[in-house]
Amino acid sequence: MSKAERxxxxxxxxxxxxxxxxxxxxxxxxxxxxxxxxDLQELEQAGFPLYSEVxxxxxxxxxxxxxxxxxxxxxxxxxxxxxxxxxxxYYRDLPFEQExxxxxxxFLNCLPLDVQNSITKIQNKIVFWIPDRHCDSxxxxxxxxxxxxxxxxxxxxxxTYAESTRxxxxxxxxxxxxxxxxxxxxxxxKQIRVFRVDRIKEIIEExxxxxxxxxxxxxxxxxxxxxxxxxxxxxxxxLTDIGVKRCESExxxxxxxxxxxxxxxxxxxxISHAALEWVADYILPFGNNxxxxxxxxxxxxxxxxxxxxxxxxxxxx
Numbered sequence: 021m022s023k024a025e026r027x028x029x030x031x032x033x034x035x036x037x038x039x040x041x042x043x044x045x046x047x048x049x050x051x052x053x054x055x056x057x058x059d060l061q062e063l064e065q066a067g068f069p070l071y072s073e074v075x076x077x078x079x080x081x082x083x084x085x086x087x088x089x090x091x092x093x094x095x096x097x098x099x100x101x102x103x104x105x106x107x108x109x110y111y112r113d114l115p116f117e118q119e120x121x122x123x124x125x126x127f128l129n130c131l132p133l134d135v136q137n138s139i140t141k142i143q144n145k146i147v148f149w150i151p152d153r154h155c156d157s158x159x160x161x162x163x164x165x166x167x168x169x170x171x172x173x174x175x176x177x178x179x180t181y182a183e184s185t186r187x188x189x190x191x192x193x194x195x196x197x198x199x200x201x202x203x204x205x206x207x208x209x210k211q212i213r214v215f216r217v218d219r220i221k222e223i224i225e226e227x228x229x230x231x232x233x234x235x236x237x238x239x240x241x242x243x244x245x246x247x248x249x250x251x252x253x254x255x256x257x258x259l260t261d262i263g264v265k266r267c268e269s270e271x272x273x274x275x276x277x278x279x280x281x282x283x284x285x286x287x288x289x290x291i292s293h294a295a296l297e298w299v300a301d302y303i304l305p306f307g308n309n310x311x312x313x314x315x316x317x318x319x320x321x322x323x324x325x326x327x328x329x330x331x332x333x334x335x336x337x
Contacts, residue, residue: 031063112198116161150197163193170231173223176221176224188204191243202215255288260310266309273299
C-alpha cells in the first residue's frame with residue numbers, strides 16, 4: 021500500500037472510530053508507531069480535526085466536526101451535484117446556508133478547469149426560479165435541529181390574525197414556492213398544524229420530547245403522503261381560458277385541472293378541509309374567470325370574502 025493510499029484508508033478508519041491509539045493504527049496498517057505519528061501529523065496539517073490526550077486513558081480523538089475522506093466523482097456526477105444545488109439558489113434561507121457555500125467552493129476548486137467551465141455554463145443557462153418573498157427565517161436551522169432531535173419547542177408565533185405562544189413538536193420541514201413550512205404537533209390544539217417558519221418570532225424553551233408521547237408521523241414524507249390522501253371536499257371550478265392559464269402555475273390546482281378542447285377548463289378534484297379557505301383566497305382574484313360549482317361550503321366562502329371586499333371599498337372615500 022502506497023503512502024497516499026494509506027492516508028486515505030486511515031481517514032476512513034478514523035472517521036469510523038470515536039477514539040484510538042497510535043498502537044491500534046500501527047497494528048491495523050502493519051507499520052511502525054513512528055510512521056503512524058508522521059501520518060497523523062500530516063492529516064492534522066491538512067485540517068483533519070484530531071486532538072490527543074496523555075496518560076493511561078490517553079490517545080487520539082476526533083472532534084465533532086469530522087472531515088470526510090476523499091470521494092471520487094465522475095464528471096457527470098460532479099455536474100449533477102451543482103445542478104441539484106441550483107434548485108436552492110434563490111431560497112432566502114437554508115438550514116446550512118454558509119456550509120453549502122463553503123462546500124461548493126471547495127468542490128469547485130478541486131475540479132479540472134474544463135469541468136469548472138462546463139458547470140459555469142450550466143449555471144448561466146438553467147435557473148430554478150423562486151419568488152423573493154421578502155421574509156426571513158432566522159430560526160430555520162434551530163427548527164430543523166429540533167425536528168431532527170424530536171424536541172418539544174415553545175415558540176412565539178405570529179399568525180395571520182394574532183400572536184400566540186404555544187408548544188409544538190416538529191415533524192419536519194418542507195419548502196414550497198420560496199417559503200419554509202413546519203408541520204408540528206401543537207399541544208394546545210392537540211393535533212398537527214402547519215407553521216410558516218418565517219412567522220416563528222422566538223424560541224422560548226426547547227427540551228427533549230419523550231418518544232411515543234404524541235401521535236406524530238415518523239417522517240415528513242409520511243406526513244405529506246397522509247395529507248395528500250386526506251380528502252374532505254370534492255371541488256368543481258369552471259374556468260375561462262385566462263383562468264386556465266393562471267391555474268396552470270399553481271401545483272395544487274393544476275393537478276386537478278382538465279382543459280376543455282373547445283375552450284376553458286374545469287378543476288375537478290378532492291381537497292382537504294385545511295385547503296378549502298386557501299382555494300377561496302386563491303380563486304377570488306380570478307373574478308369572473310372562475311366560477312365555483314361545488315361544494316356549497318366553498319361557494320359560501322367565496323360569497324363571504326367578496327362581500328367583505330365590497331364592504332371594505334364602500335368605506336373608502
